[in-house]
Amino acid sequence: MIASDLRSAIDRLGDMIAEASVVVPFTGAGISTESGIPDFRSPGGLWSRNQPIPFDAFVARQDARDEAWRRRFAMESVFKTARPGRGHRALANLYRAGKIPAVLTQNIDNLHQASGFAEHDVVELHGNTTYARCIGCGKRYEIDWVKWCWDRTGHAPHCTACDEPVKTATISFGQAMPEAEMHRAAELAKQCDLMLAIGSSLVVWPAAGLPITAKNSGAKLVIINNESTDQDELADLVIRYDIGEVLGPFVGN
Known part of the structure; x- marks a missing residue:
């Protein structure tokens, strides 16, 4: 009804x-x-401006990881100021x-x-975009730490424990x-x-x-x-x- x-x-x-x-x-x-x-799918949503980056691309290419984190940092003020x-x-x-x-x-x-x-x-x-995890060992990282690494090197960081890429703790297309x-x-x-x-x-x-x-x-x-x-x-x-x-x-x- x-x-x-x-x-x-x-x-x-x-x-x-x-x-x-x-x-x-x-x-x-x-x-x-x-x-x-903002939502993802509606006209004017995030995916109408930027196609999502698949998980396999994130794993395989530094430029894809850099772009994924560039987009996340662009949204940081939105996530930090949002209230229920x-x-x-x-x-x-x-x-x-x-x-x-x-x-x-x-x-x-x-x-x-x-x-x-x-x-x-x-x-x-x-998943959750307010923090990050290593895609190898699962170690947790805060967004501020990732941004600090980004500001120093200009690239998305790797895990300090196992050297695998660090990603927001979200599930991307193609990820289990x-x-x-x-x-x-x-x-x-x-x-x-x-x-x-x-x-x-x-x-x-x-x-x-x-x-x-x-x-x-x-x-x-x-x-x-x-x-x-x-x-x-x-x-x-x-x-x-x-x-x-x-x-x-x-x-x-």
């Missing part, structure tokens, strides 16, 4: 949340645009109330943690999905009785299969997204209004 107006959408969503015992949100870029972080929006805060409120055990997210911006979710209850399917996170996400999708797919185009697989897993396991599905998705016909409720407006009433005090 597609909500016909904002008020009835909020009321119906509130009823569904109240009736559910376990609510699992699945979030995409749309929940963070209110926080000033109404959507993040509403989910955090439901989390504190015991309705939400964890949030599944395609986002890499750390805003769910900043909104009040414990770090271990944010299941990051595509994180097994533990995907397993936990699938289990949560199977256990919930309501899944909220929020701000995701639901076209990036395998993560986009999680709402289908929830639905096939007996959960109700709500899709909140400005544009239609391929999974709208599966949903019990489709809300095509601004995410902040829809979830704002659930922020609490």
Whole structure:
């Protein structure tokens, strides 16, 4: 069912949340645009200006690594100043109330943690861009350290422990999905009785299969997204209004 107006959408969503015992949100870029972080796929999004750099290119070529880090440094002020929006805060409120055990997210911006979710209850399917890791041994590096190396040499750095390239702790095209996170996400999708797919185009697989897993396991599905998705016909409720407006009433005090 597609909500016909904002008020009835909020009321119906509130009823569904109240009736559910376990609510699992699945979030995409749309929940963070209110926080000033641009999405990737829409017209004017990041990928309309720069094609993503595949993982194999990052591994193989210094120039690809340099370009990847140049782009990341260009976004540093955006990520550093971003604050959780109404959507993040509403989910955090439901989390504190015991309705939400964890949030599944395609986002890499750390805003769910900043909104009040414990770090271990944010299941990051595509990683996190607020820090970096060596792609060899996994050693963690802070962005400021990478920038310090960049300023000294003009190139993306290598690990001080094993000399492999250092990359943002995100999942690039062609890179293996994180097994533990995907397993936990699938289990949560199977256990919930309501899944909220929020701000995701639901076209990036395998993560986009999680709402289908929830639905096939007996959960109700709500899709909140400005544009239609391929999974709208599966949903019990489709809300095509601004995410902040829809979830704002659930922020609490």
